[in-house]
Structures are given as structure tokens and as C-alpha cells.
Amino acid sequence: xxxxxxxxxxxxxxxxxxxxxxxxxxxxxxxxxxxxxxxxxxxxxxxxxxxxxxxxxxxxxxxxxxxxxxxxxxxxxxxxxxxxxxxxxxxxxxxxxxxxxxxxxxxxxxxxxxxxxxxxxxxxxxxxxxxxxxxxxxxxxxxxxxxxxxxxxxxxxxxxxxxxxxxxxxxxxxxxxxxxxxxxxxxxxxxxx
Amino acid sequence: xxxxxxxxxxxxxxxxxxxxxxxxxxxxxxxxxxxxxxxxxxxxxxxxxxxxxxxxxxxxxxxxxxxxxxxxxxxxxxxxxxxxxxxxxxxxxxxxxxxxxxxxxxxxxxxxxxxxxxxxxxxxxxxxxxxxxxxxxxxxxxxxxxxxxxxxxxxxxxxxxxxxxxxxxxxxxxxxxxxxxxxxxxxxxxxxxxxxxxxxxxxxxxxxxxxxxxxxxxxxxxxxxxxxx
Numbered sequence: 030x031x032x033x034x035x036x037x038x039x040x041x042x043x044x045x046x047x048x049x050x051x052x053x054x055x056x057x058x059x060x061x062x063x064x065x066x067x068x069x070x071x072x073x074x075x076x077x078x079x080x081x082x083x084x085x086x087x088x089x090x091x092x093x094x095x096x097x098x099x100x101x102x103x104x105x106x107x108x109x110x111x112x113x114x115x116x117x118x119x120x121x122x123x124x125x126x127x128x129x130x131x132x133x134x135x136x137x138x139x140x141x142x143x144x145x146x147x148x149x150x151x152x153x154x155x156x157x158x159x160x161x162x163x164x165x166x167x168x169x170x171x172x173x174x175x176x177x178x179x180x181x182x183x184x185x186x187x188x189x190x191x192x193x194x195x196x197x198x199x200x201x202x203x204x205x206x207x208x209x210x211x212x213x214x215x216x217x218x219x220x221x222x
Numbered sequence: 223x224x225x226x227x228x229x230x231x232x233x234x235x236x237x238x239x240x241x242x243x244x245x246x247x248x249x250x251x252x253x254x255x256x257x258x259x260x261x262x263x264x265x266x267x268x269x270x271x272x273x274x275x276x277x278x279x280x281x282x283x284x285x286x287x288x289x290x291x292x293x294x295x296x297x298x299x300x301x302x303x304x305x306x307x308x309x310x311x312x313x314x315x316x317x318x319x320x321x322x323x324x325x326x327x328x329x330x331x332x333x334x335x336x337x338x339x340x341x342x343x344x345x346x347x348x349x350x351x352x353x354x355x356x357x358x359x360x361x362x363x364x365x366x367x368x369x370x371x372x373x374x375x376x377x378x379x380x381x382x383x384x385x386x387x388x389x390x391x392x393x394x395x396x397x398x399x400x401x402x403x404x405x406x407x408x409x410x411x412x413x414x415x416x417x418x419x420x421x422x423x424x425x426x427x428x429x430x431x432x433x434x435x436x437x438x439x440x441x442x443x444x445x446x447x448x449x450x451x
Contacts, residue, residue, distance in 0.1 A: 131357050131360075135354055135356070135357045136352075136354045136357075137352065137353055137354065137357050138350065138351060138352035138353075139351060140350045140351055140443075140447045143344070143351050147361060147364075149368075150361075150364055150365045150368040151364050151368070153368035153371040153372070154364045154365075154367045154368040154371070156371065157367060157368065157370060157371045157400055157403070158367075160397075160400065161397060161400050161401065161404075164393060164397055165397060168393065168394070168397075175392060175393050175394070178393040179391075179392060179393035179396065182374075182393055182396055182397075183374065183375060183378040183396070186371050186374060186375050187375055189371075190371070190372075190375065210350075210447050211350055211447055
């Protein structure tokens with residue numbers, strides 16, 4: 030509980046810092062996720078006080094995503110490639126969290142193969158959704174020119190694909206070493222499965 | 223051999239011949255220099271050949287009795303290949319506004335339908351994979367949508383490899399395609415939801431005629447999982 034309390038406070042601080050940096054630099058693409066992160070952290074703290082602990086990895090992912098957003102705003106001289114290399118772990122982490130959330134709360138049982146398949150496609154879908162939002166914003170606000178954007182959008186897809194393949198290998202290996210054959214929701218186990 | 227079997231076999235052979243016929247004609251005409259679109263003739267020819275191969279897979283599998291896909295399934299897949307093949311030959315991508323949006327939405331719908339059927343087969347014949355209905359539909363949407371990503375990378379790779387700008391010519395085109403993928407995947411997921419809430423997975427996959435082979439494969443899969451947490 031103590032460790033997660035520290036994590037919540039740190040995550041809340043990061044989210045609020047993101048809003049502050051967003052306002053300082055007039056960047057809506059940092060203010061919006063910052064507000065979203067703050068709301069999520071407040072919910073997490075309230076839920077943990079009611080002993081419904083929100084898992085630390087949710088906070089970790091929110092913080093990681095916000096830190097990446099902040100870095101890309103603060104260090105504008107970073108090349109696009111560096112930004113993608115930083116952003117894609119966040120896609121994988123978000124996808125992993127979605128999958129773990131489904132396993133934890135939604136009555137799901139997955140074997141190793143299907144867990145890897147879902148992680149791969151969820152990462153790609155997250156990267157797709159992120160590209161859709163980011164590039165519409167970047168192009169309509171003149172952050173990127175059309176030619177560069179056309180190149181980078183595909184570079185982003187490719188980076189996300191490569192990294193998700195690396196991640197599913199890691200996930201599969203981790204499950205193998207721990208001897209985990211199935212990821213089963215508590216709901217299903219309690220149901221007598 | 224019964225009379226019905228012989229008749230069905232004749233229909234299957236007819237399907238296998240007729241399905242790729244139009245696309246073969248487009249390929250030959252393009253090779254001869256009669257092509258209505260602005261694309262290079264060699265490009266149209268090679269694309270039509272790939273589409274011919276793809277359109278022949280299901281009818282040939284049906285003839286060999288390895289996978290007896292229902293006719294509605296063969297027709298749907300063939301239709302989507304023709305949407306692209308005809309547009310490549312006639313030049314509909316350039317002449318009819320938003321044809322690519324239509325093509326992307328319909329292609330994503332077909333891909334999502336295949337994903338839905340695939341996941342339903344897994345759900346029906348294995349016990350080690352279990353998804354609730356909502357999670358199941360969420361995954362159908364996610365995988366259908368993610369295939370759009372693969373397609374965009376393929377477009378970009380082909381254009382860069384062969385030095386064309388036919389498929390990946392603008393970032394707005396890519397973004398439009400991704401948006402079409404969202405619409406297509408979402409529409410098919412909604413249709414899948416209606417089907418899923420009315421029938422069980424076994425009832426849904428019954429017309430695919432894969433009961434015998436999938437019972438064996440599903441059993442193997444279950445034994446491999448061992449169902450230990």
C-alpha cells in the first residue's frame with residue numbers, strides 16, 4: 030500500500046507537471062493528456078482509499094506516456110526517430126495494460142499464443158489510433174509538413190510493429206520460464222473453471 | 223457417388239473457373255496495353271495476377287475438400303477482390319471520388335469478418351481460450367483495425383521498393399485510410415455483435431464445415447495448454 034501510495038503521488042505530480050508545461054508552451058497535445066492523467070490518478074487515489082487498489086502498472090503507463098509527451102515538447106531538437114523510439118514502448122505498455130486489464134477484470138482466459146497475438150495486434154491498433162490523432166493535429170497546425178509526415182507515419186507503424194514483436198517474444202519467454210500456461214481471470218477461477 | 227455430390231462438385235469447379243476469370247481478363251488486357259487507368263501496365267498486370275491467385279484459393283480448397291467454405295463466404299471475398307481489381311484496371315480510383323474510402327471500408331469489413339470467424343472457431347473448439355462476449359467483440363474490432371496498419375505499411379513498402387507513388391502518395395491519404403479502417407472495423411463489429419448475441423459460437427461456425435478437423439485440432443490445443451494456471 031505504501032509503495033503504491035508513493036507511485037500515485039509521483040504519477041499525479043507528473044500529470045500536473047504535464048498540464049503546467051503544456052500551458053507554458055501553449056501545447057494542447059500536452060494539456061489534454063495531462064488533464065486525463067490527473068483525472069485518472071485522482072480516481073486511482075480515491076479507489077485505493079476505498080481498498081479497490083488500482084494496479085500500479087496503470088499509473089506507470091500513464092506516467093511513462095506523459096513523460097514522453099513532455100520530453101517531446103521540451104526538447105524540440107529531438108529527431109522524430111528518437112521520439113518514436115521513445116513513444117513505441119508506451120504503445121506496447123498501453124497494449125499490455127489493456128490485455129492485463131481484460132485478464133484481471135473481464136472474465137478472460139488466454140493461453141500463451143493468444144496472449145501474444147492479442148498483444149501484437151493491440152499494440153498496432155494503439156499505434157494506429159495515436160498516429161491518427163497526432164498527425165491530424167500536427168498537419169492541421171503546421172507542426173509537420175506533408176512530405177515528412179508521410180514518411181514518419183509509416184516509420185512509426187514499422188517501429189511499433191518491430192517493438193511489439195520483440196515484446197511478444199519477451200512475454201512468451203517470461204511465461205515459459207515462470208511455467209505459466211494460461212492467464213485466467215479470477216472471475217473464471219471462482220466460477221469453478 | 224450420389225447425384226447431389228456430383229452436382230455440388232460441378233458447381234465448385236464452375237466457381238473455381240468463373241471466380242478469377244474477370245481478373246485474368248484484366249491482367250491479359252493490361253499486358254496487351256489496353257488499360258483504362260493511369261497506373262503503369264506492368265503494375266496493373268502484376269496486381270491483377272496476385273488478385274487472381276488470392277481469388278482462386280477458396281474455390282480450390284473447396285474442390286480439394288480441405289476447407290469447404292460456404293458460397294456466401296467465397297462470394298464476399300471475391301467481391302472485395304473485384305472492388306480493387308476492377309478499380310485498378312478501369313481507373314475508378316482516379317475517376318470516382320472517394321472510391322478508395324469505399325474500398326478501404328469494405329476491405330476492412332471483410333478482414334474483420336474473417337477475424338470474427340477465426341476467433342469464433344477458436345472459442346468454439348478450445349477450452350483454453352475463453353473470452354467474454356464484450357471482450358471478444360473488443361478484440362475483433364482491435365484486430366480488424368490493426369490490419370489497416372499492416373496494409374498501410376505494405377502500401378508504403380511497395381511504393382518505395384518499386385519507385386511508385388500510387389498507393390502511399392500523401393499522408394492525408396494514409397490518415398483517410400486509417401479512418402476508413404476504423405469505420406469498417408466498427409461496422410463489422412456491430413454486425414458481429416448482433417450475430418454473437420443471437421447464436422452460440424458453434425452455431426456461427428457450423429456452415430464452415432470444419433467440425434471434424436477443428437475437433438481434432440482443438441483437442442490438441444487443449445492438451446498442449448494443459449489448463450494449469
